[in-house]
Amino acid sequence: MTVRITGLSSGMDVDAMVKTLMKAEQGKKDKLVQQQTSLQWKQEAYRDVSTSLVDFRQNKMSNYNLNSILTAKKADVTGNTSAVSVTSTDSTFKGNLSVTVNALAQAAVNVYDTKTPPAASTDPALGELFGGTYVPGVNASDAIKLTVNGKDFNFTKGDTISSVISKINADKSANATVMYAGGKLSVSNNNTGDFSSVQKNATLSVDGASQTATSTIAGSDAKYTVNGLAMTSSTNNVTVNGANMQLKSVSGSGGASVISSSVDTDKIVNAIKSFITDYNAILDQVNGKLKEAVYRKYQPLTQEEEDAMSDKQVELWESKAKSGLLSNDSTLSSMISSMRSMMVTGFDDGKGNKISLQSIGITTGQWTDYGKLVIGDEKKLREAIEANPDGVAKLFTATGADPKNPTSTDSGIFSKINTTVLTALQSLSTNAGTSVYSADKNSSFIVNSSVGEQLRSIAKKITDQDAYLKRKEDQYYAQFSAMETAMNKYSSQSMAFSNYS
Known part of the structure; x- marks a missing residue:
């Protein structure tokens, strides 16, 4: 460990001088940290786009691609x-x-007579309706079993009929609906039809004794x-x-x-409108990143620079530094170009029947819309659906032999979009380590990617630079320490000569 002597003889502020000398050396590490931060921001920007593309492809396009939606x-x-x-x-x-x-179709229903309950009772006890002698407060806890459609239920004589009915009706295995009114208990099956004894009958027994129905409706088909x-x-x-x-x-x-x-023209038009909304949202997001302004003078702040700013200043600076990280990205540009091409390419069923978005009233808008879809003539769209519903459906949902080709006329728009977006996701995964399948904006990055390799390389250089800076700082302190030692020795000698004279 280097012993640091800080200007005892020279009177110099050695710490300040070393800090000044180290500032030039620190600049090399700061540049590495800035490169690392920029790459991390870029990777996060890729993930933001990638998760939106996964959501668009897996959650939205998968629904639109169901043939039943556009053939309603x-x-x-x-x-x-x-x-x-x-x-x-x-x-x-x-x-x-x-x-x-x-x-x-009719469900089986049986109605059973019960004992006459006390006149004042609006919710009589089970023992007052069935089960022999019942004395409130004396034998209310005596067990009593009802069997409905072969399902046993255990109660006490003191249980009220409302609680009994609630328990039976809530049990799906009994497959019955029980009601009580005016001294009569109705048991009906929950299924209609006459294909089994369960459907044909709605039975009730009390403590094993079958009850005789006073009126019956047989289950029928x-x-x-x-x-x-x-x-x-x-x-x-x-x-x-x-x-x-x-x-x-x-x-x-x-x-x-x-x-x-x-x-169902309304349902089909609404589905197409919904698709256009989702498609345009993706175009807005990706085109926004591709055309985002680049501010090259704004690099990630060093810790020293950040400490000298307010939180608001740091926020504004970083917004500039993060802008344009995906500007003109080749993968995203290629995807957008392919999607725009497929929107102006029609569908040909091979029998001379051709259809395109333009022919059904859908256009790509002004050039400033960068490929966004617009229903320019809804009346034309509705007329096309009513006149040729199969053709309109195939324009969107047909699965051809060459969905990778955006200008293929035998594949539908949905098939080509899914393939094109998947290709872009795979490329982003290889380059930035984003997931091909996760829409979680906090998902981890795949380690083996181009950006991941760059980050590991920079991290190693930062570690090496930290070690170098430590050695350099120790070297400077060692040099000043040697100087202080020499000056102290010289001072001692001078004093000795002075005393001798």
């Missing part, structure tokens, strides 16, 4: 509108359906005809040719219900 159908019911309603349709629903309801074909169902919710229908009442003299299919 809706149904209109005419004729007997009280007998049948349509709850939803899918892309397979076409043509007209004539539906006549002959019988609705729905019976209906569609376009002359007789059909049955255990429920009143049925699906025929892609149309999900609810049978609401027997047709009777009201006649048939006629269900006709049509393109």
Whole structure:
């Protein structure tokens, strides 16, 4: 360890002189730290874009790419509108359906008589309705078992009927709904239909003794005809040719219900609008980074510079220093160029049928919009959907042989976007260590990347520079110490000669 003598003989401020000498040496380390900080900021900027691209591709595009969204159908019911309603349709629903309801599906219901409860009791105890003799306050704790649809429930005679019903109705395994009113207990199955004994019956027993129902409704299937074909169902919710229908009442003299299919233009237009909004948001973010101003005079602050500034000054300085870190980035520029190309390339089904965004009223706006999509003529878009719904859907969702080529005419826009964005994500991952699959803006960086290698190299140089600075500082102090020792020796000799004379 170097012994530091600080100007005892010379009277010089050795610490200040060493600090001044070290300042020139420190500049080399400061430049390395600035390079390190700039690279870290750049890596974080890449991650910010990358996570947005992952979210766009995995969470948004995956939904738009579902064929059912852009081939949505809706149904209109005419004729007997009280007998049948349509709850939803899918892309397979076409043509007209004539539906006549002959019988609705019915759940089994049994009603049982109970003992007459005390007149003043609005919520009688179970023992007052079943189970032999019941004396309130004496045998209220006696056990009593109800069995509903084969499911055992254990109670006491003092349990109120409301608490008993709540417990049974909450138990899914009993598959029953129990009600009580006016001395009668109703047990109904939760399923309709007549395909099993569970559906056909709604049974009740007390302490193993089966109860005799005073009135019974047997479980039965729905019976209906569609376009002359007789059909049955255990429920009143049925699906025929892609149309999900609810049978609401027997047709009777009201006649048939006629269900006709049509393109759900509103739903398709809204889906396209939603896609355009998400697509434009990505373009805004990436183009913003590519065209961000670069302020080369603003480098990351050294610790000394930062200490000399206020928090607001540091914030303003760093905003300038971080600006333009991804300016003209080749990976992002290539991705945007490909996406812009695919938006002006149409779809060709190989049979002479061609369609493009421009032909359905969607344009790329002004040049200052940098490729953002605009619905310039919504009426034209709606007319195109109604006239050629399959063609519009394929323009977006077709999966061709060459989705990597943005000008491919056999692949849909969604397929080409997904491929192009994935290529960009993979490139960003290789370069900056960002994740191809994570949308977490705090996710860790992959170690083996170009930026990661650069950061490791700079970190080693900083470590080496720290060691060098330590050696250099010790050297300066050693030199001043030697000077002080020599001056002290000379001073002693001078005093000796002076005394001798």
